[in-house]
Amino acid sequence: MSTSRVKLAPATSRLITETYGQLDYGALGPVYCYEGGDEFWRAKRGPCIRLGIQIAVLLKKKLKRNGRSLYIGAGVAELPPLVMETVELGRAVKPHNLRKAEVTALNHACRAIPITFHAGDAAKAKGRFDHLWVVSVLNDPERFPNLSPLSYGQGNPLTLNPMQFDKERRIVRALVARCMGKLERPGLVTTTTEEVIWIAEWCHQHGVAYRVGKRYYQTALVGDPICFIHIGEGD
Structure with missing residues (x-):
């Protein structure tokens, strides 16, 4: 089945849009920008929904039903794939975020959906997962001010x-x-082109086969292109 023929159910798309409508953008403003929070979200809300749904459609094709996903540093932009995984694939999702104010706003918006954001270290999550989401985390300029510039050359x-x-x-x-x-x-890692090197290094050190997808996909907030890494195929 080609990706172009895979779509989200209309009810899922509506739920995603409704969830964005439940967000407290006043509370989220200081989390994402130093000033101009209202203008920021007026400009970014639409792209978050549109581009997020595109990524959700891609993941719908790649992920199996009833699996488990660990989202590291999940925030506003991750809502579409999180909703899709939960509603359409019956998957268990574990989104983690170190910013407590954002976690509070996200959990309030998701109170009608079986999605709970956790304000803590994703590395402490229990159990095994077949999908890791690591997007704009390992090159975060706020958390890694010395490492991040090198990630972007x-x-x-x-x-x-x-x-x-x-x-x-x-x-x-x-x-x-x-x-x-x-x-x-085998498993799947969703990450950015700048963060691939960290996943690849781990795979080389542990003798694990990996394959980086050739296509990159636009994101709405940070702007880092997303790609998919297939882990352990043929091991």
Whole structure:
């Protein structure tokens, strides 16, 4: 079946739009920007829904029914795939986010859906998963200010703090190791083109086969292109 023939059920698309309508954008403004929160969300709400549904359609084709997904750093942009997985595929989703204000707003908006965001470290999630979502997490400029510029090819050798960079790199590697250790094989990782290297490094170190998809997909908020990595095929 071609991706172009896969669609979300109309009821799912309506539920996604309704969930975005339940969000407290006033509370979310300070989470995503320093000023101009109202203008930010007026501009981004539509693209979040439209591009998020595109990713949800792709995942609908790739994921099996009744599986489990671990979402690392899940926020507003992740609502469409989370809703799709829950409603259409009957999957259990575990979205984690370290920003408590965003978690509160998301859980309020999702109170009519069996989706609960967790304000904590995704690496502590229990059990095994067949899908990991790691999008714009390992290159987050707020959490990794020394590592992030290098991820985008913008590092400045005059200002780079090598000790802080090494510390941040150890944190990223540890997070990847703990989360990848929860992934069943074969499994799927949804990530960005800038974060592929961390997943690939783990696979090389553990002798695990992986295949990075050749197509990239636009995102609404950060702008990092998304891709899919198939893990453990043929192991």
